[in-house]
Amino acid sequence: MxxxxxxxxxxxxxxxxxxxxxxxxxxxxxxxxxxxxxxxxxxxxxxxxxxxxxxxxxxxxxxxxxxxxxxxxxxxxxxxxxxxxxxxxxxxxxxxxxxxxxxxxxxxxxxxxxxxxxxxxxxRDVSNDRPVEEEVITMPPSGAGEVRQRNAGKFDNAEAWEAVEEYGTSNSPAMAAKRDVQDYDENM
The missing domain is CATH 1.20.120.910 (DksA, coiled-coil domain)
Structure with a gap:
């Protein structure tokens, strides 16, 4: 009742x-x-x-x-x-x-x-069944992703600008209308 x-x-x-x-x-x-x-x-x-x-x-x-x-x-x-x-x-x-x-x-x-x-x-219970794909996925090797850039010889963000700076920017002498401009003052 x-x-x-x-x-x-x-x-x-x-x-x-x-x-x-x-x-x-x-x-x-x-x-x-x-x-x-x-x-x-x-x-x-x-x-x-x-x-x-x-x-x-x-x-x-x-x-x-x-x-x-x-x-x-x-x-x-x-x-x-x-x-x-x-x-x-x-x-x-x-x-x-x-x-x-x-x-x-x-x-x-x-x-x-x-x-x-x-x-x-x-x-009411959440299923504990895992996706079938997990049965065939192998675990990544230990340390995968750790300090990967340094170990692979890649540069970090601090060195990135120095590496590409020599090729010029949109306001650098490399983009000047005149030929063979060496510095910003000649660009004008």
Whole structure:
């Protein structure tokens, strides 16, 4: 049995009903735009993508996959809202479906459709799976990158100017309009 007061329960029910209406409006407006096309050809309305730049197809693919992902997420949320409203009717709303403990009002206020207490929230742990590429990557040799410029005989930033100064700058004698100018005073 939940420890929610009647006012808290009404407030949460109102929030769930508003959320369900918003989600229904989203799905209705996306249906007005037309149901998602089955293929890229149908979604773009083009007979062939031969004359299109590859970036155009990439953009269309990205936008289509983004829209599908958003719809999947919102469909999942819509189902969770409906499930929460059913739990309200059954009298089990506000209790964790895993352990049966009361879910704090503050948590329900933040996520009104949640069916879990904090301890039993699914997908709560960060995955410790590492990318498969790490299995084939070798570690760099020890000392890699340390004092690399000095060991490779490269100059540092302090010596860089001296090395390129002899070739002149945009206001040096090398850039003078006259030929064979040796100093700045002759440049004029």
């Amino acid at each position: 939940s420890t929610l007061t009647k006012d808290q329960r009404q407030e949460l029910e109102q929030a769930l009903l508003e959320q369900r209406e918003d989600l229904q409006r989203h799905f209705e407006s996306s249906m007005e735009d037309g149901a998602p096309a089955e293929s890229l050809k149908d979604s773009t309305g083009e007979l062939s993508s031969y004359d299109n730049h590859p970036a155009d197809a990439g953009t269309e693919t990205f936008e289509r996959s983004r829209d599908l992902a958003i719809d999947d997420t919102l469909t999942d949320e819509f189902n969770q809202v409906n499930d929460a409203l059913e739990r309200m009717e059954e009298g089990t709303y506000g209790t964790c479906v895993t352990c049966g403990k009361n879910i704090p009002f503050e948590r329900l206020e933040a996520i009104p459709y949640t069916a879990y207490c904090i301890d039993h929230t699914p997908n």
